[in-house]
Amino acid sequence: MAVSDTIIEKPIIVAANRINAYLPLLRDKKVGVIGNQTTIIFKSPSEDSKASIPYIHLVDSLLALHIDIKKVFAPEHGFRGVVDAGEKVKDGVDSKTGLPLISLYGKNRKPTAEQLKDIDVVLFDIQDVGVRFYTYIATLQLVMEACAEQNIPLIVLDRPNPNAHYIDGPTMEKAHTSFLGMTQIPLVYGMTIGEYAQMINEEKWIESSKKADLTVIPLENWTHESEYSLPVRPSPNLPSDISINLYPSLGLFEGTNVNAGRGTEIQFQCYGASFLDSTQYSFKYTPKPNFGSKTPKENGKICFGKDLSEIPRMNEVSLQWVIDAYVNSEDKSKVFNKSGFTKHAGTEKLQEQIESGLPEETIKESWQADLTKFKEVRKKYLLYP
Known part of the structure; x- marks a missing residue:
């Protein structure tokens, strides 16, 4: 291959790093942030060489830019990501910034009208892993619902889904929806959290049937086939x-x-x-x-x-x-x-199928009709090839 034919892959740019795309939407507004330890902005190579940590938390960056953040809402595992799976997250104050912390995995999993009353815009930025029972997408859906009810605009900063390269698994049945799966999607759905937010909105999965005033800030230089190594563990028990x-x-x-x-x-x-x-x-x-x-x-x-x-x-x-x-x-x-x-x-079928001794191939064949239907709906909301 000649030098001129060499393909140079451009670095993936997460939405949080595209500051100029969303900063104007936050200026002179009272902002609520939905985030955790993955809510980060990567430093430039020159900045990185001066520090051992190659990123800065989005909240710290926005405060330095004089954005008026009023409070932070934390999902399962907490704002700093150290709480056990299933363990309630407590309200409190962030020791670093002094900002009020509101738990979305404690007394309530959906922001209340009272918690949102002094907020002009909500910014959502959490790293997902593309699995239905990973609760961050349930938090997203409830935040969208709350924002729709209170007529508060929602901005979702997109991040790569490390499991976006395939779609598979049983599809959630309506009778069994819970915080481990609020919508009728497959176990692995092959979408970024920004793409999925658009699907929630347009498929009218918000309980009130209202749409959120949604803006998705997309990634750059990413495809569904891109391999992506997460720089920060998205939850305590996903270390690699x-x-x-x-x-x-x-x-x-x-x-x-x-x-x-x-x-x-x-x-x-x-x-x-x-x-x-x-x-x-x-x-x-x-x-x-x-x-x-x-x-x-x-x-x-x-x-x-x-x-x-x-x-x-x-x-x-x-x-x-x-x-x-x-x-x-x-x-x-x-x-x-x-x-x-x-x-x-x-x-309930999967347990029954396993207990009855059905082979894996037969069980997986029973998923295919639902997967085909989902893939057709999914196409409408894809932002990336």
């Missing part, structure tokens, strides 16, 4: 690219009594339980309390299972590991937490 890539498949264990690596250093890169047949596995580990998991499943017990930390990049949801754990359980009644598994799967 591998864990994020395996999360759609291993996250199904959240609705079981099988440990999926919480309480280890390879969260969502392994699975195991004390009640799995030890003769079938060469890998074993003992979960213990650690950052992000104060009381992991099977705490202090020797778990027998599989280490998946060397698995190549996944392009589909795999059921092989949940099926393996069920087949090799010494007490099959211990595996599923029926209510929890149904909420994660979005359907």
Whole structure:
């Protein structure tokens, strides 16, 4: 290849770094920010060379630009991202900025009229991982609903979805919607959070049927096939690219009594339980309390299972590991937490299919009609190739 033919890939630019695109929308306004530890602006190479941390928090940047931020709303895991999964997030004050912190994972998951009464515009910027039961998209939907009801404009700063390269999994059934899945979309939906916000709005999934006054600031130089390594863990138990890539498949264990690596250093890169047949596995580990998991499943017990930390990049949801754990359980009644598994799967059928011994290929075939329908709807809202 000649030098002139060399293709130079342009760096991906997240919306938060496109300050000139959204700063005019914030000037002279009272701003509420929905964010967490992933709400960051990357420093330029020259700035980066002067500091050990290559990014600055969006809130800190906006305050330095004299934007009038009134309060910050925090999702699951909190504003600084250190709260365990499922653990309530408390209201408070951010120690660094002195800004009031309003929890959207405590007394209420939707901003109240009272909490929004002094806000002119809401800015949403949270890193998603593209899995339906990852609760940040539920927070987005409830924020959109609150903004629509109070006639407050909402700006969504888009970020790459590291699992945007495929669409797969069972589709949420209306009867089983919850905070782990508020809309009838597949387990892996292949959209950025900005694209998904547009879908929520235009498909009228906001409960009041009103539309939000929505502005999405898009990414630059990104496609759905782009591999993207997250610079900050999006939640305490997704510490690496591998864990994020395996999360759609291993996250199904959240609705079981099988440990999926919480309480280890390879969260969502392994699975195991004390009640799995030890003769079938060469890998074993003992979960213990650690950052992000104060009381992991099977705490202090020797778990027998599989280490998946060397698995190549996944392009589909795999059921092989949940099926393996069920087949090799010494007490099959211990595996599923029926209510929890149904909420994660979005359907009662998946547990029934696994328990009846259906092979993975047959189960996945049962998803295809719904996936085809979703893909047609999804096309209308894509911002990127």
